Amino acid sequence: MKNPTLHIIVNPQAGSGNAKKTLDITRAFITKEEVPYHLYLTEYPGHEKIIAKELMETVLEPWHDDKVLKTLLVVIGGDGTLHEVINTLASQPLIPVAYLPAGSGNDFARGLGLTRKTKKDLARLIKVTKPTPIPLIATQFEQKDAPQLVLNNIGIGLDANIVSTANNSKTKDFLNKIHLGSLAYLASIFHVLKEQHAFPVTFDTLGEKKHFKKAYLCSITNHPYFGGGVAIDPTANIKQAKMSVVLLEKVNLAVLIYLVIRLLMKNHLSSKYIHHFVTDQLAVTSTHPEFCQTDGEIVGKEAQVIQCTMTSRLFWI
Structure with missing residues (x-):
């Protein structure tokens, strides 16, 4: 042909x-x-x-x-x-x-x-x-007129704060020119770990509400990975047309380091400080202004009300 x-x-x-x-x-x-x-x-x-x-x-x-x-x-x-x-x-x-x-x-x-x-x-x-139909997350932010398709994930809290800090770093452009742009994100992690605070967030999945008072990082993901290959949900599968929610509670630095090690070993989901569930429809409400990102692009820093459903589009893969 x-x-x-x-x-x-x-x-x-x-x-x-x-x-x-x-x-x-x-x-x-x-x-x-x-x-x-x-x-x-x-x-x-x-x-x-x-x-x-x-x-x-x-x-x-x-x-x-x-x-x-x-x-x-x-x-x-x-x-x-x-x-x-x-x-x-x-x-x-x-x-x-x-x-x-x-x-x-x-x-x-x-x-x-x-x-x-x-x-x-x-x-x-x-x-x-x-072509092959590939599931994507369709989102509607209360503050935005147009809906948005998400390839990878929506992040509220720590990871979005890191993205925002790195993007606004004075050294990022220089590091990009010498092909070391990822160092801007690494430097931002240490800065943001100190300043990111806990925040309340509520999830509504078809009438079942889940409320968390001390959220630190919230990721709504379409497949296992975020941050350049980190498996935030090793059990996720893009072909299943389900979104995975992974929430980390605010913990002290020693526990956080321990959880990062477990994250790298892909056995973190069983921790009592991490909450995980899967759904195909979700409403997210965070009443405290927090950074939010979709696919690595900052949506803003504000109270978030987000409607999420699953959709699909054709890819030539």
């Missing part, structure tokens, strides 16, 4: 420049395989949304079982770039999206079981004959 024409959106800044290497490998591979393509490089934050919207309105088509796919959108970048693209295409979930991970975390690729090795992922991509 003839390969569709690839329309490739690339964020060259992703992964502290790793996306450029991924692009070079991709161009060499598809040129050798004689796969037609068009290339679109993002030039500033948010540019990927403008490109994706224009492509959606001009050349991209929804998948139909009885038609040959003529065009395929490919995203090269990190989870943040992919997050923006799929939200731009939210009204067209039947337009397939292919993904070549090139960020610093690549948690969505881990959750999908992609190799994260560009040549192997490209060899798989050109052999795909039909």
Whole structure:
């Protein structure tokens, strides 16, 4: 079967420049395989949304079982770039999206079981004959007009605070230029551990309410991973169309270090300080202003009221 024409959106800044290497490998591979393509490089934050919207309105088509796919959108970048693209295409979930991970975390690729090795992922991509529906979390924030699709997770508290602190770090741009951007997040962890306080949060799952007075970190996740490969819920499976909630209570530093060790060993869920449940519908209420992030992007610092359900869209994997 003839390969569709690839329309490739690339964020060259992703992964502290790793996306450029991924692009070079991709161009060499598809040129050798004689796969037609068009290339679109993002030039500033948010540019990927403008490109994706224009492509959606001009050349991209929804998948139909009885038609040959003529065009395929490919995203090269990190989870943040992919997050923006799929939200731009939210009204067209039947337009397939292919993904070549090139960020610093690549948690969505881990959750999908992609190799994260560009040549192997490209060899798989050109052999795909039909798209696969992949579950995502659909969220509606009370403070936001538009709903939002989430690839990986929603974080309230500690992890969102770390993301915000790192993103606003004066040294982050410098570290990114020398390909050590992850150090900004490492430095932020030690700073935030001291200042993050406990906060109240309530979960409502189809009428059953769970209230916690001393939440420290709350992660609502679509698959096992967050933070660049940390298995916050080793039992989660992206194909099950369920969201996992993992909540850590505020503890002293010694207990926190012990829990981090258990987290790295993937046996932390049995701790009395960690609460875990699975659902396909969820309402989250946090009355105290807290940082909140989705797929590594800060939503804001405010009291949070969030409605979460499961949905899906087509990916070419």
